[in-house]
Structures are given as C-alpha cells and as structure tokens.
Amino acid sequence: MKVKTTFLFTLMLLIVLCVSICPGFAQDMAYTQLSLPEGAKARLGKGSVGEVMYSPDGSLLAVGSNIGIWLYDAKTFQELALFAGQMDWVYSLSFSPDGKTLASGGGDMDCTVRLWDVGTGGVKATLTGHLGGVKSLSFTPDSTTLAAGSNTTVFMWDVATGAVKAELTGHTSHVYCVSFSPDGNTLASGSWDTTVFMWDVATGAVKAKLSGHTAAVNSVLFSPDGNTLVSVSRSGKNHTVFMWDVAAGSVKAKLTGHTSKIGSVLFSPDGKTLVSTSQGEEDHAIFFWDVVTGALKTKLAGHIGSANTVLFSPDGKTLASRSPDGEVHLWDVATSSVKARLDMDRVRSLSFSPDGKTLASANTDGQVHLWNVATGSVKRALTGYRGWVRRVSFNPDGAILAGVNYYNGEVILWDVTAGSVKAKLTRPTGEVRRVAFSPDGTTLAGVTWNPKDYGDYDYKVFLWDVATGKRKRILDTGGRIRRIAFSPDGTVLASVSYDSEVRLWDVETGVLKTELGEHKGEVRSVAFSPDGKTLASGSRDAGDDAVLLWDAATGDLKVKLAGHTGSVYSVSFSSDGKTIASGDAWPDYKVLLWDVATGAIKAKHTGHIGSVYSVSFSSDGKTLASRSRDRTVILWE
Template sequence: MKVGFNFSNLLGTVYCSGNLVFTPDGNSLLSPVGNKVTCFDLVNNKSFTFGFEHRKNIARIALSPQGTLLLSVDEDGRAILTNFVRRTVLHHFNFKSVVHDIKFSSDGTHFAVACGRKTEVWRTPAHDEERDFAPFIKHREYTGHHDAVTHIEWSGDSRFFMTSSKDLTARVWSLNPEQHFVPTTLASHREAIIGAWFSKDQEKIYTVSKDGALLQWEFTKKPGQDYDDDDEMDAEVEERWYVVKRSYFNQNSAKVKCATFHKESNLLVVGFSTGVFGLYELPEFNTIHTLSISQNGIDFVTINKTGEWLAFGASKLGQLLVWEWQSESYVIKQQGHYDAMNALTYSPDGNRIVTAADDGRIKVWDATSGFCIVTFTEHTAGVTAVQFSVRNLLFTASLDGSVRAWDLIRYRNFKTFTAPSRLQFSSLAVDSSGEIVCAGSLDSFDIHIWNVQTGQLLETLSGHDGPISSLSFAPDGSSLVSGSWDRTVRIWSIFTRTQTSEPLQQQADVLCVIHRPDSKQLTVSTLDGQLTFWEIENAEQVGHVDGKKDVSGGRKVTDRVTAANNAATKHFNTIAYSADGTCVLAGGNSMYVCLYDVASGSLIKKFTISRNLSLDGTQEFLNSKSLTEGGVKELFDDQGEASDLEDRIDRSLPGAKRGDLSERKARPEIRVTGLSFSPTGRSFACATTEGLMIYSLDNTMLFDPFDLDIDVTPDNTRYVLKEDKDYLKALVMSFRLNEKYLIHEVYESTPVEDIPLVVGGLPTVYLGRLLRFITLFMEDGPHLEFGLVWIESLFESHGKWIKENKAEVEAEMRRVVRCLKRVQNEVARLGDENGYTLNYLLSQPRPAPEGGEKGLKFIEDTNGESESEDVDMEGADDEWKGVSDSE
C-alpha cells in the first residue's frame, strides 16, 4: 500500500474571518479558512486549499493585479508571500504589528499595509530579477492617524492612496512626492470610517462611516458661499476637498460593518450588523437592492472586476455567499458546520463525504469539487454517528433519541427509528444488506436493533455492564461487534436462534471497534492508548500497538501538567482500516493522526493535522512569558479596553457569574473526531476542529522539475524543436521543466508520422507524466485523433512495462480510461445527432428552382451510378424537370 498521502483539500469550512478577494478575471474567490487559504472556482464549480499554513488565523489577504502573487498575513502580523499560479511559498516576513488591511497598487508595483496607526508602503517583489535577496523593500512610511487604520484604497493611476481610520478621519497620500500636492485630511464623520474610495475619474471621494453616513467629497470652492469677480484669485487658493452631499442608509439603528465600491459601475455595497446588505447607485444614491442574507452581521463584502458578482462573508455562522445582483440569484451559498464535527463517512463510490456535527446538521460534500451538496436539519440535537448502506441509503444516530434513514437520491428522510425509552444514541451500525440497523447509547447498557423496512424494534441485546461506546457490523454480515466501558468487546451472532455473544476482555475502557474489510479481523482502541488486533474466528489476540507516545498531543493553556504527562491525549477515539486492510489509521484528542501497519504493528507515518496557535493543544511547551500571577494572558478578558462602545458593553445578566452563555470565550481545542478511508484507497478524510481535511495520493501537477541542468531552458527547448527537429529531446526537456505550455507546444508540434518513434525512445520515467498530459490535452483541446495516435503508440511501445508496473501508473491509467469513455460517449452522441439531422434533411421536399436558371438533371446509368448534366430551366414555369431518385 502507498503511504505518501499529502494534504489535498479542506472541506467543511468556507470562511472564518478576514477579507475575501476575487481573482483579476473575476471567476475565482479567495477565502481565509483558519490559518489556510481556499480558492473557490465559481465557473468550474471546484475548490482547492493552499498547502501552506500560518502560525495563527489569517487576518488579511491580498492578490496582485496580475494574479501571480498572493500575500497573506495572520493575526500577529506574520506574512507569507506565495506564487498563486504554482501554489509555492516564496518568502516569509514579519510586519511586527497587527495588520488591519493590505492592498496592492493598481499597477502592482507596490503594496500598502495598515500596521496599527501607521501605513507602510513596500515594493512588490519582482519576478524578473535573477536573484532577489531582499524581496520586501520598504518604500516609505506614512504617519498621522491617531487611531488604527482600518482601510486602504489606491487610485486608478497608483500615484495616490487613501487611508481610513478609527479616529473619524480619512487621509489622502501620494506614493511619491508630487508637485503642489499636500496630504489631505477628510474629517466630517461622527463615528469611525469604514471605507473611503475614489471615483473612476478621481474627481470625487466617497466615505462611509459606522453610523450609516455616506459623504461625497469634491475638490472645489467652499460650498454655500458666493464669490465676486474680484475674489477670483482668492477663490482659486481656497479650492480644496469639501463635502458636497450627505446621505444616510437609515437601517433602524443597525451599524455598518463593511462596504465596498465599484468604480466602473458606480455601485456601492454596504453590509450591516443585522445581516442585511444594500446595493446603491452613486452619486444619485439610488437604492437598487436591500436583502437579508444572514442571521448575524456581515463581516466582509467585495465585488468582482465586472461588477456582476457580490461576495459576502459572515464569520459567526461560517457563511460564504456569492450573489449575482442583476439576475438576483446565488452563484454559491455555502456554510460549514458552526459546531464541532463528530463523525464522517465516504459514500460507496467515493464521490461524496457525509459529515455530522453537534449543531444537529448533516452535510453531504462533493469530494471532487469540495462544495456542499445538501444539508439535512431534521435532527434536533447533535448527530454522533453516520454510516452508509447499499442503494445510496444513509443512517444517522443523534442525541435527540432517534436514528434516521436518508435517501440520497431524493434527498429526504424516509424512516425514523426510536427506542421505547428516551435515550441519547452515540453509536451506530448497519448490516451489509441494509435491512438491519443497530444503535447503542451511553445512557443504557443495551443494543437496540430495528428492521429498516418496517421500522419496528426487533430486539434489545443485553450483556454489557457499562455504556456502549462503539458498534461495528462485519462487511459480510456474519456478526455484530460492540465495545463498552465495561472493558469488554462482545461478538454477537444476531442472525442465529441463540443470539449468543462472546466477550473479549480488554485492559481498559473500549473507545472504538472496527472490522477489517474481509471480516476476519477486529481492531479495538482502548483508553490506555492501546490498539489490539483480534482474530474473530478463534477469538484470540494476534497483535497490539502501544500508541500512547505516538498520539500524545500538545499542552493546553489551562493544563496543570505537561503534554508528556497528560493522559487526556494519550488514546485513540477513532480508527479506520485502509481499503486493502493492511493498515490502520488512528486519531484522538491531539493534532496527530497515526498510520500503523497491522502485520508488524509499526508506525508507518505520522500526520500533523494543524499547527495553528489560535487553537488549544498545538504547542508542546507553553511560553513562560504568557504566564502571570493572574493566570494565562490569552484568557484575560480585554473587552473593557476596546475602543468601540458596542465592544465594551457588558451584556451579561445581573448577578450572573459565568457571563453571557451565548458567547464562546474558551479557545477551541485541536482534536480528530472522525476518520475514513475512501473506497479506492487513494485518499482519506479526517474530521478535525478546523474542518474536514482530505489527504490524497493523487496530487495535481504543479511545478515539479527534476534532472535540471543549466542548458535546459524554454529557449533551448524551442530551438531543439524548431531548428534541430529533435522531437524526442524537446519532449524530454519540456518534461524536465514541467511547464504545461511548453509541453503543449512540443506535443502539438510533433508530426503524426514521428509519434511512434518519439514514444518508443521515451524513457519510462516520463511515461506517467506523458499519459497525464495526453488525457489533459484531449479533454481541453480539439485534436481528438491526434491524442488517440499518441495513446496507441504508447501502449504499443511500452505496454509490457505498464503491465508490469501498473501500480506506478494506476492513477494515470484511470484517467486514460475515463477520457476514452468520455470520447466514446461523445462520438456516439454526435453520430446519433448527425443521423437524425440527415434523416430530417432527406425527408424534406426538394425546392423548385427559379425560372431561367440551370439545374441538374440526375440520370441513373445502367450501373446504378448517378450522372449530372446541365439542363436549361428557362420557361419551366417553376416546375422541376429533373428525374427523381425513385425513377
């Protein structure tokens, strides 16, 4: 089994905090998800998450106008510069201050950073320089605000930029010294300014404050005064930025939380604290739309380059929405779980992943695109277990005392199972035929069994002396296994008359039990950190793993003991078998997921789920600087020192000692609550505090050069291709550079008659990449037969090697089969359509030619072949003088 799993995607979390950014083409949206960044392709309906991660949650992101550089900054001011196209980290930097906003200039040569009360402008790292030892070079520093700078806006020509601050002012600065320019202060608001923008012609400035005031500024004489001809010279001196118009949103005391302005279409979008947003046309201030899209306040809003799509982010419930305002329809409407995930499972075909959480919701995710397909909300309490059955049936167990069956074809709940007494079900098992469903509870020591078709309770199995913690049906349906806190695992033969059970004694409380895919072996996880392997037929232990040290996680800020002595993180809460049954994946209340080999009991690989310091339990040792006599600094309530009044208000009830219970003040803890391998064995998913993480073997092709030397360059490759006509050498050089456009150029420049020779001499190390690129070009390009010639030549020359080393090109062969299947379906469909079209055309009556023209008279010769001769049609009185086909 291959174990080279790498982080592939993050599902279940679409927005946490910070700002949203559209790509320059407006087709993709970047969203911060914890300490990572996710890109949503809105046109192709796909998403991916960048592999890098910050030390803490991301506060701000910015994308260069060329769409090549991504700059992300976390809560502590630590920045990461990334090549957006290659998804490669270029540089790390520390601004040493909290960053409230960051923007690239319109020409992309500089970027401005709002660090506290000052604004810093830096040079954008140049990609054309051969060596760049100092990627971040400060251009200039601007000071003058008396409070934190919250917003930065550049002018269209990148000569000026404007900053907004909590000190109720906005200031206009010049990038470089300008003649006759003096930095301008715009002060007329009564509350903190949310944003300030230039108009397209830069003749107007619009500012929006938190109290809902919109001010329009113009560079003119002081309004409201009359000037005589004698005062013309003095009037010119008095020209400056003045408020010429005041407007108010009037949203019933709702505060403005975010706003954005689109210069080309003069559209202003404002989000309010009540979850309502308004769309206005300036400068007339005409209301186009007012719509409520969230139950809580909107944290950020942005608009794409064309002005068609509006993107909204609400961190309270983790909502991300993209709305097309002209058609009044949603492009995407995604929301993650706003509470901890408890369980997950793959569908039998591996295309979908189902997650369940404490918020009572069940979400079905598309494993390929990363989007949520449907959300079920019928459960009234936290959902603790999910499991698939045959015929696209999904079963869930919940703390509301019900087990529900879902039809994932019609997306409905068609059956609900309950116990005679009120119980909170915490474990679930379904047999292979989908006819029997079992559930266990921590409140009762019995196992309840229902018939799926009738919905009636068939049996209650008794025998355990403690709460039931885990259930598992054998894949072949031969037995049911249950684990309990009474330190026993019982094997039940529920389909026999006696319904006997055989107990297997354990050394500690049982947390999880699971069958191997062949139903011959059992793995048990206990509270002492042990994994034991049992043979079911003889009921004997065949191996064990001591995983206390492997899974031992970090230290929480409230822990009185060190991480090495903390027993709370030294056991596995969830385990999963690989598709072939040779390995076991295990995770618990820590940031580690361990992969063990069953036969030898050795640790194969250890995955670190997250190193986000915003979560509790990601550090092995605590920093002594944060430990004071009053406790840990991170747990201090600094709400009373906030500058905004609404942040300082204490909303707790009089006499309450625990504060407002609706607000979560505790830090979330890193933990793994669910694990599942895909049926293909090429990926696995783990439900964590940060979301649903996918680890996969099938990574997309990025810039991964190998065997490079100084002579392998794009120019030399083109020279070899066009001048030397050495197509094999050019192909190998393009593969070494691994540039998609260069491979495409060599691929299409190769003559058809030379393809067998080129493929025959290609080293086998490049065969997998060649197969991958051929299928990619066949899917995107018009040259269908050309690609089929490549594939045929490749199989003729290297078919034996591919057969002997099929494990190395397994993913590529699947892509070839999928591509050929798609081509076959398209050709068949096209042939059917052409046949229908030809039948339609042949069934139509022939048109009569106009008089005076020459037509064709078809005469069948003796051999059945048709000949044509010119016939004078003049005076034919619009009648066809030719002989019909039947004649």
C-alpha cells in the same frame, strides 16, 4: 463487517505546505484534485469561505478560505486552482492592479502576507513582521507598493523586493482596514480605536485624523475620483455610513437606513453607486445608494446569513457577495437577481460504506451527499429531510445511513438505494450526540445528553431496534461521553469520556464489565480491532500516552504508541487488523499509520490545517479518509 463511525468537530487552525497548481493546467481538473498534499488522492469540501476578490480584468475570482485560496473562472465559475500554504485562515485578499500578483493576509496563527504569482500559482514572496492577523490589504495603483493592516500598525511593502518601505504608527488598537486613494498619494486606515487616519504615502506623515464613529471602523474606501472617503463602523447604534470630503477632512453626508451593524462598503466602478451590507440577525440585505443624492436605490436579499463582503466585477455588471452560510452569490446588477452561487462545502461528518466504494458526508448547509470514492464525484444527495445533520453512519450492509440532527438530536434513517428517508427513531429525552450500528445491523446505539444543573449534563446510551425503531435498553454511563464503539461480535460496547476512563459495557444486560484507566487526560476516541481482541484508545495525553492498545478480554495494557505531539482525537483499525490510523490536533494536525504487531510508525500524512477529528479505512484497506476541523475530508492512498 466493521463499520467506522465519525464525529463532530468544532473549530479550525494551522499548518501544512502543499504544491500549487498552475491555473492554465487546472481547467479540466475537478476541484477535489487541486493542490493535494503528498499521499492524497482527493479532497472533499473547500473549507470555510472567507474573503472574495475579482482580478482587475474580471476574468478571475479569488475566494479565500481556511485551507487556501480558490481561484475561479469568473465566466464559467469553474475552479481553476487552489493556492495552498498559508498557515491559518486567509483573512484578506488583494489583486495588484496589473493583475500579476495576488496578495493574501494570514490569520493570527500565521501573521504573514504572501505574494502569489497569478500565472503560475507560485509564491513570489512571504512578508513577515506583523504581530497579529493581517486584516486588510491594498495595492497602490501602479502595483509597486502594498499596504497591510494588522495589530496597531500599517506596513507598506515594496512589492518587487519584499522590503518594508514604511511602518505607520498612530492607531491605539487593531487596524481593520486600509485603502489607497486612486492617485496613490494617500492611504486611509480604519481602526478598532474608532478613528480613521489619512497618511501621506511619500512621507508617512499623518495628513488627517477623522473622528465621529462611536465603534470600531471596519471599512474605508475612496471613491474612484478620490474626492470622497467612505467609512463605516463594525458595530454601534446609529448604523450610519460616513462620507468624508477628502480635501477638507469633514463629513459630506451620513447615509442612514440600516437596522443592524454594517459589514462592508463598496463603490461601483463608475463611482455613481455605493453598496453597503447589513450583518444583523434578521437584516441580511445589501443596500445600493445613489452617491450624489444619498438616496437608497435598491436592496438585495438572498443570503441565509449576513453578506460579510461584496465586490463589483470591473465592468460593474456583476456583484459578488459572500456570507457565513458558506456561499458566494454572484448578482446581476441590472436585474438584481442571482446569476450563480459558488458552493463552499463545509463537511461536518463522514462514513464509508462497508464495501468502501461510497463515502457519505454531512455539510453545514444541511445536505447529506454520497460520494464515489474512486472518482471523487457526488453520486447523489439524500432527500426527504430538512435540517443540519452532523453525524452520519452506515449500517453493516450499506443499505441504511443513519444521521443525527444538529439542533434537536433527531435520528434519521435513509434508504441508501432510494435516497429517501426510511424512518425517524423515537426520540429520547435530550439530544442524541452520536450514533453507531451494531455489527449485525440490528441495533443502533446513540449517545444522549440532558441538561441538569447549570453547565452539568446527564449522559446515557440509548439502544434502538433498527427494524422497529423502538428503544431496547438504556445504559446509564454517567459522565460526558466522547465516543462509543461496538465489539465485532456485538456483545460489548466501549465508551470513553472526559474522566480519562475507557468503559466496557455488556450490551445484553447493560452492566458495566470493566474500566480501563491508564490515560491521564480526556479520552477522545476508541476502536476495536476486527477480531475483537484489541481495543485502541486515543486521548489528550500528547506523547507516549496518546494512543494505547488494550487486551479487550483482560483489560490489560498491551502497548503504548509514541509519536504524537498533540491530542489524539481519532483512531481506526484497517479491515485486516494489521494497521491502526490515528489523527491528532495542534501543532501538527497529522495522521499516523502504525504497525499493530510492532508498534512502529508505517507512514505519516500531513495536509490538514486543523485538528483531525476522524479517521476511517475503506473495507479493502486501500483508502483512508480523514476529517478535519478545517472542514475538509482528505482521501489518502
């Protein structure tokens, strides 16, 4: 029985238009079912967490990510909807004060502002004109005007018509933050040019230019009474919060105490407290300041990484904070304790069990989960090991799951039934980058790498005896290895590397049998057909040479599968050998299903917004899993 293995992905980006779901209809629906693309039956993982924002009445919490905007019930913390369609990361969010509209700003590959109807989840308008990612958004108090900051320009939009009301120029670098005064007459903007501008909303004229920061300004905010403007720098050595007198345009106070760069600032709804966040390697605290005295009231700690964004609930009783560790914390302000954590899973690797009923996933939070494929629910979390696992692979009978530690390359074997660690394999010199079981389950192959000279590495394939954990053999493969795959009978191991070659190795002797060299670019993926007669390889050769099918016995090229517009990072055969799936990178991020006999495209799946790094069929061929750079897994019919 063939076991599909999966591998690491690195970054993110781009395209697909999904159907939005009305929040009112989503309350009893699992998040895995929200806003699915056509042909999909579940989505595992929520992407990477971005901006967070409460609705004005405090009933909703919006969380931006690289796959869309997740909408939560702020009391139950239940996922209500996923607003999908932005063609890149959601850089910024803002609810209109009347709560009817949610604005989202796209990243550098999107550069648009979308206005969402909160009640229906539909797109009311798409605002274009920015030349870079939209870093900040702010509505006027009457909800009629939206300000958006990007490159060196601030746009003010008419919310009702989607027309540009004004284009404010004056900054000499990217505008990182914008904020309207409570009366709506003044707009503040902060830039990477270290300045803060205050603009007259009616005329578009500059009212004041505030100088004093020594680094990029990443947050500006008016106090609820409009008399004070707070600004902080993205970096710099003084780690100071500036408080400005709006009428005079002068500094009122400087708040000191941070030992690292300051992330964001926020006034409490009553204006008596100012919150600021630290973004240092060691200092991850959230500071509470007394606005009148400038004294430090308290510090909150709990995030693994820095708290990039904070916001109060409208009643001021709850503070939400989000960080790069993939979590949103909800704090009880009165007790300084965590009320809830919203888990934004970030999937790094996956593997189907041989019977197709279970899918294993490894997340960046160090957890390994077993999912029920039929229901999309978590069956269990595997325990007994602490560390970031980046590779997982089932053995042929599904009783053992192998994982690889991200940092030290340690190989862990879990007993799937017990959910506990079965063994840790003797580590070779260097890190293990990926693993694959032989078809009979007795051997585990692992790709290792050792640093040699600067920027150069020595790659080898280690073969372990699964029963004893002892090393059986080492294959000296030379160049950087991308993927490995056993033939169905276990006698041949295929490896692909950066040098555009596909190599076939004799597993028993360790001797190189043949090299297949028709690809022009780096070969990224390889897979044997279930009968072992055909070998598929995918490469960075976009177009006709992206996927090649080889005669495994003779090494002859059988056919070229033409249809991809981007690099092919993954290939996989169905269990009957009649269909092959391939996943590609920019610009389409699609999955194609091919008829092996004819070479024709059978189906096309779109829905990821990042490169597809892994595709894998269930053993019955009814489900295809695809894992993407967008940090999600989609299960397709």
